[in-house]
Amino acid sequence: MSHAEHNEIKIMAKAIVCEDCSLIGDITISPGCVIHPSATIIAEAGPIVLGENCIVEEYSTIAFRLPTDNKIDPAVEVRTLNIGANNVFEVGSRVEACHIGEKNVFESKCYVGPCVFVSSGCIIGAGVRLVSEQKLPENTVIYGRNCLQREAIDKHGSQTLQIDFLRKVLPNYHHLRKPNYDPKKMRIAT
Amino acid sequence: MANFMQNSVVSYACTCGLVNPITKLFFCRHCLKLRCGFCVCHEVDSHFCSNCLENIPSSEAKHKKNCCTNCFNCPCCQHTLSARATMVVVPKKTDDSPKEGEGDGVKAVTKKMYYLSCLGCRWTSRDVGIPDQNVATGAWPENECSYQTRFNALLEYYQAVVLQDKQEKQEYLRRKTPKAHKFPSLTDRTGLTVSMIRRQIGWPDKNTQKAKPVNITPSVATDELEDLPADVFTQPINLRNVSNIQQRHGQPSDQPFTVNKLYPQRRILWIKRSLRCRQCEHNVIKPEYHPTSVKYRIQLFANYHVPDVLLVRSEEVLHAGKSGSIILKLTNPTMHDMSIKIKELPTLSEELEMIEEFKLACKIKENTATSAAAESLKSITSSPSLTSTTLSRQTSLIEDPRIVQQKANVKLNNSELNFVLNQRDDSTEFDEDVQTPREEPEFIIWRKSNKVSIRLPFTTDESLKVGDLVKVGFTMEYTYVNTVTNTPTSHTLSARVFIDAGQILGE
Numbered sequence: 111m112s113h114a115e116h117n118e119i120k121i122m123a124k125a126i127v128c129e130d131c132s133l134i135g136d137i138t139i140s141p142g143c144v145i146h147p148s149a150t151i152i153a154e155a156g157p158i159v160l161g162e163n164c165i166v167e168e169y170s171t172i173a174f175r176l177p178t179d180n181k182i183d184p185a186v187e188v189r190t191l192n193i194g195a196n197n198v199f200e201v202g203s204r205v206e207a208c209h210i211g212e213k214n215v216f217e218s219k220c221y222v223g224p225c226v227f228v229s230s231g232c233i234i235g236a237g238v239r240l241v242s243e244q245k246l247p248e249n250t251v252i253y254g255r256n257c258l259q260r261e262a263i264d265k266h267g268s269q270t271l272q273i274d275f276l277r278k279v280l281p282n283y284h285h286l287r288k289p290n291y292d293p294k295k296m297r298i299a300t
Numbered sequence: 301m302a303n304f305m306q307n308s309v310v311s312y313a314c315t316c317g318l319v320n321p322i323t324k325l326f327f328c329r330h331c332l333k334l335r336c337g338f339c340v341c342h343e344v345d346s347h348f349c350s351n352c353l354e355n356i357p358s359s360e361a362k363h364k365k366n367c368c369t370n371c372f373n374c375p376c377c378q379h380t381l382s383a384r385a386t387m388v389v390v391p392k393k394t395d396d397s398p399k400e401g402e403g404d405g406v407k408a409v410t411k412k413m414y415y416l417s418c419l420g421c422r423w424t425s426r427d428v429g430i431p432d433q434n435v436a437t438g439a440w441p442e443n444e445c446s447y448q449t450r451f452n453a454l455l456e457y458y459q460a461v462v463l464q465d466k467q468e469k470q471e472y473l474r475r476k477t478p479k480a481h482k483f484p485s486l487t488d489r490t491g492l493t494v495s496m497i498r499r500q501i502g503w504p505d506k507n508t509q510k511a512k513p514v515n516i517t518p519s520v521a522t523d524e525l526e527d528l529p530a531d532v533f534t535q536p537i538n539l540r541n542v543s544n545i546q547q548r549h550g551q552p553s554d555q556p557f558t559v560n561k562l563y564p565q566r567r568i569l570w571i572k573r574s575l576r577c578r579q580c581e582h583n584v585i586k587p588e589y590h591p592t593s594v595k596y597r598i599q600l601f602a603n604y605h606v607p608d609v610l611l612v613r614s615e616e617v618l619h620a621g622k623s624g625s626i627i628l629k630l631t632n633p634t635m636h637d638m639s640i641k642i643k644e645l646p647t648l649s650e651e652l653e654m655i656e657e658f659k660l661a662c663k664i665k666e667n668t669a670t671s672a673a674a675e676s677l678k679s680i681t682s683s684p685s686l687t688s689t690t691l692s693r694q695t696s697l698i699e700d701p702r703i704v705q706q707k708a709n710v711k712l713n714n715s716e717l718n719f720v721l722n723q724r725d726d727s728t729e730f731d732e733d734v735q736t737p738r739e740e741p742e743f744i745i746w747r748k749s750n751k752v753s754i755r756l757p758f759t760t761d762e763s764l765k766v767g768d769l770v771k772v773g774f775t776m777e778y779t780y781v782n783t784v785t786n787t788p789t790s791h792t793l794s795a796r797v798f799i800d801a802g803q804i805l806g807e
Contacts (some may be wrong), residue, residue, distance in 0.1 A: 235421070251421055253422070254421070258378060258421070259540060262424075262427075264426045
């Protein structure tokens with residue numbers, strides 16, 4: 111709980127973070143990320159580091175929860191949730207995964223439980239609920255009501271067009287949080 | 301309409317004795333009877349693709365094996381595939397500048413290429429190695445399975461067999477029928493044709509050459525099978541590469557075992573169908589022809605003609621052998637006042653009588669119909685070869701009426717409830733004046749425009765156990781004004797209604 115109490119949010123240059131989103135805990139947002147209004151990021155069990163060029167859409171939640179069964183004191187053992195680059199968290203998704211690699215897409219209204227290990231290039235389909243403990247191999251696509259799995263052979267398209275568009279449009283209509291952290295400067299200062 | 305998608309607690313017995321919710325019943329305005337899906341002829345009106353909404357004539361649909369030419373389904377999740385465009389850089393050789401250096405002769409040109417992609421499971425046509433196409437529709441390769449030629453040969457052969465069979469049968473019939481008279485009568489001037497003369501002197505018909513099926517090589521069963529590979533027992537199976545049942549059934553011609561042999565499947569056409577009463581052969585449902593239209597030209601759904609019964613609530617906790625009551629809401633959908641009489645269901649003997657009556661009516665109808673058909677056939681053609689071909693419409697088989705399976709397990713307290721249900725008037729909502737309360741029988745709780753709420757008291761059977769479902773059943777007699785005839789005539793019709801009132805509770 112100690113992390114949740116003092117918010118320590120580091121926003122790097124070129125990241126677009128809207129003011130209306132709620133960021134709780136120790137969160138680092140890398141350059142090129144886009145955080146929409148009403149998005150929620152909760153770093154409860156430890157710090158969250160959001161990789162480059164991630165999109166976090168409206169009403170989506172990324173949470174790094176304290177495990178309920180075995181009590182780890184966050185003050186003693188600090189783990190960091192490193193979220194890779196180029197992930198997309200679509201509208202209303204709720205992701206509590208313990209590891210998130212690169213280039214994943216979490217489609218609308220999906221739920222990924224805390225025991226799920228998400229590697230890279232995965233697509234969690236709209237409305238899919240992943241609850242049990244599992245490790246998703248690379249390029250897994252989970253779709254449909256019955257959560258059928260398949261392996262994507264072809265790489266899905268990158269989100270560069272979308273992220274460029276958002277970077278252009280969002281500042282016109284929303285108040286943004288100012289970047290407050292520059293890794294180069296910090297290194298010079300220390 | 302509250303019960304359109306889920307199981308309804310109120311159901312009506314069709315004339316044939318099957319029980320259905322009112323949303324699945326039709327009302328024939330000519331027979332003045334309820335009809336269910338089994339009591340109507342289903343006829344295909346038109347074929348269309350549900351994705352591109354293109355109307356396809358039935359002959360063309362048959363030729364295309366009832367599939368749309370432009371639309372595809374995902375072989376992985378059976379969703380509709382959509383064409384996506386990508387820009388591809390293609391090197392282009394320019395011939396008109398040969399003098400320049402060779403390096404400049406190759407120019408890069410961006411070109412639009414299309415591939416198919418599923419928005420549900422992200423399957424793409426590139427997954428199975430289908431090359432991208434220049435055009436979005438029409439040029440996708442047909443996936444043919446390995447034994448397509450064999451299949452076509454078999455198809456051809458059996459079509460020929462059918463044809464030969466038919467011809468032999470005709471020949472046999474022709475020889476069997478006694479020659480009525482050797483010479484055509486002089487009065488029958490128009491009946492004499494070349495083919496008739498040929499037939500009378502016993503020559504075969506000129507234009508019918510004997511169809512002879514081409515020989516096919518029969519399949520031979522073999523008991524030499526390849527042994528299973530040794531690693532089948534040792535290697536862990538990767539279920540992601542194995543196709544599932546749905547995927548295999550989606551591709552029936554080859555039913556691939558692995559995922560990498562799934563090909564886009566042509567989308568199966570949908571139909572618009574019209575329904576025809578089997579007894580009077582009038583249309584009950586006829587949709588508009590155009591695929592984009594969801595309207596009907598004829599729509600005789602039962603809930604436009606029969607008073608709709610809704611269960612509002614059960615008044616008391618139900619115990620076996622005790623009295624209970626339910627509150628029903630009845631709605632008059634027609635433009636005429638209805639007087640309604642609610643009484644006990646017919647007894648078994650009465651029901652049997654009804655069935656007999658119905659059968660008799662059908663038989664009379666059928667006899668007249670067949671004799672009329674025979675008459676018309678005789679008048680149309682004098683040659684016997686044509687009689688075997690079906691000239692008339694599909695002969696309608698009337699669903700055999702049966703005793704209603706559903707049994708009520710309560711007894712109504714009142715032998716009869718009589719009341720009037722007002723006509724439907726859409727403008728009453730906007731009327732200023734409040735209806736003056738009038739003298740109402742005590743079972744009527746509430747009344748507004750064409751709706752009425754009644755309390756139906758009953759006594760449940762002694763034999764019911766805890767947890768049993770209480771079925772309230774009654775015959776509802778209602779007056780129906782028939783507007784098909786020139787002068788509107790009033791009829792008293794009856795419907796048998798069954799209601800689930802709830803379970804018997806313990807003490």
